[in-house]
Amino acid sequence: MRKINQLKHIGILAITAPGASLTYRKLVKSAFQNSKMNGHPNITLHSINYAKYSAAKGKDDMGVTWKALLKETITQLENAGAELIICPSNTPHKFYNDINEDINVEWLHIVESAKQAIIKKNYKKPLLLGTKETMISNTFEPFFENDPITLIKPDTNEIELINNIISDELIKDNVTNESTEFFKTLIKKYQETENIDSVILGCTELPIIIDENTTDLPLVDTTQTLADYALDNALK
Structure with missing residues (x-):
């Protein structure tokens, strides 16, 4: 010890x-x-x-x-x-x-901490969720350039909605039923259309709204x- x-x-x-x-x-x-x-x-x-x-x-x-x-x-x-x-x-x-x-x-x-967890769990196609700045600045992509991992991102309108929820609600430690249902629907959509195998909580406020009740997919919680x-x- x-x-x-x-x-x-x-x-x-x-x-x-x-x-x-x-x-x-x-x-x-x-x-x-x-x-x-x-x-x-x-x-x-x-x-x-x-x-x-x-x-x-x-x-x-x-x-x-x-x-x-x-x-x-x-x-x-x-x-x-x-x-x-x-x-x-x-x-x-x-x-x-x-x-x-x-x-x-x-x-x-x-991101290095998240990458190590993703590789350890052998996830290949995670959905990345985060603030607009994180999503458009390609903060995550360089870390996965040499790995057989495909990062999936929501579309432009969805990124704006996610950013608004984070900025207007989650940063203030506020969770609404409407936003909770939004994330459930969003993740389900990409599970069905892109066959994602995990979800990266690429904003450290997201764990207060996304958990095992939101999806049956494994979560890569960047706070953990x-x-x-x-x-x-x-x-x-």
Whole structure:
């Protein structure tokens, strides 16, 4: 069993409350279930007012604003002693390559965590769900270029609807029956038309609305894959 002080300090770069809190809870739970650990690693979470991120969405200076906010949080986490960083939000990873060049702490990529889970389970045709920014920026595709895995995405109108549900409801930790039924119908559609074999919850708010009651397909929950990935790296 690894001693507590031998585990790397994990910094959580929080963007939205549901995704960050879900990942934090799953990280701690998985640590307590891990026979190689005595308790869980030191964990520091830092969050900037989400309104600052939201105000820049879709604007020409979004990249500049988001990168500055992300770097501000990473600096705070570094100063708190974090030895590796996770960000329980898929959208900011579109800026990962630019930011990673300028920071002094390891930032674990959320898509890499999902990819490892997909390969381990041998899924070949997952449906990818996420925010509009995640879907149109091809955040996931480069990670699967050399693998026999086909990512299926909803159509343009469906992406807009998903984005609205995430932005207007889920970020505020609100779930409506209408939105729940929308996701049930959406997943069923692609199960029948594209023969998908799994669903990637490529937004960390989606686990609060999509679960085993939504579909009989296996779910790749990026809050769980990121938590597991962080613990694996905390042991190294």
